[in-house]
Ligand code: AMP
């Protein structure tokens with residue numbers, strides 16, 4: 001039985017191969033303030049040395065080491081950040097502040113805490129001096145012409161600040177992926193409306209919609225699909241100008257799983273049964289030429305399959321290299337004595353560095369995902385004892 005299931009790693013490999021075969025290549029130039037979360041389209045090459053000139057790491061005094069025989073030195077100039085210094089007068093030192101350019105001829109800076117300003121205006125150095133101390137060398141961060149960020153880098157605050165430090169006001173990024181989002185199920189009602197008998201509020205629409213937007217996607221919300229083949233066909237036909245149709249629900253082999261039926265009839269459907277818990281059924285296919293990923297409907301299953309499969313797929317279509325979330329090793333605060341056939345992702349919270357298990361791991365629950373800090377990864381056919389190190393994916397790795 002278990003042999004018929006596709007492992008998560010195999011499913012991810014397949015999805016990443018599909019993504020790499022259909023990259024979203026178009027790009028646009030956006031100002032740095034709007035580039036957060038976007039994917040760099042071209043290598044960022046430094047146009048200047050960083051720092052552009054040697055400068056002081058301290059408030060203190062700059063001197064030429066060879067000029068100093070242990071006697072106090074006269075102060076010949078004062079250099080603040082933003083000023084252009086004169087060459088250092090021989091036999092003197094310069095008052096200098098953090099970030100100010102090193103004057104030509106100086107090769108050493110002493111911090112002011114180790115200096116004594118004498119009544120006659122000269123400076124006594126209280127400790128032995130070393131060459132190059134407290135000097136930030138020109139080009140220590142990067143040299144002009146060097147590649148600072150490769151194409152495919154996802155832009156966060158650090159990458160944007162690096163671009164700013166190189167004088168870049170805008171960056172070329174891949175255009176936003178357009179994703180048509182569908183929720184399926186006759187039982188679904190949008191928040192704000194009244195619930196009829198047997199109905200529940202649609203939570204996946206907001207879960208996936210907000211997550212997609214954080215990923216930088218443009219979401220075309222196609223709303224709730226009734227469990228009806230004709231309506232499903234008509235709604236799918238609206239999703240033409242998109243890069244992906246992402247649906248939730250209706251993908252198992254139940255009678256009411258119309259999305260699966262319609263895609264099957266269109267002839268380009270792979271129904272995957274994953275060795276994954278939560279999140280066994282997953283649809284992957286094309287409709288009218290557009291790639292489709294159908295996530296399972298249970299909210300925790302949607303969450304796990306989006307985090308581990310759909311998110312990496314979308315990022316890879318944008319050319320991102322590192323799409324797998326970081327896994328940390330953390331000790332478990334509980335034992336897992338019974339091996340399962342499917343890889344399991346448990347909602348856990350870190351308390352004093354140990355992973356605590358939420359008592360209710362039902363795939364229908366979101367509340368345990370709110371409580372949790374992330375997912376503990378229990379490989380297929382494996383057990384662990386309390387205190388053993390187990391793979392842990394923080395939610396902060398996959399949200400956004
Ligand atoms: P399905 O995959 O359609 O069989 O749905 C599995 C379970 O997830 C059922 O209990 C559905 O009611 C629930 N479900 C499906 N879609 C959603 C949704 N968009 N929001 C909340 N629950 C859903």
Ligand code: MG
Nearest residue numbers: 184185249250
């Ligand atoms: Mg359904």
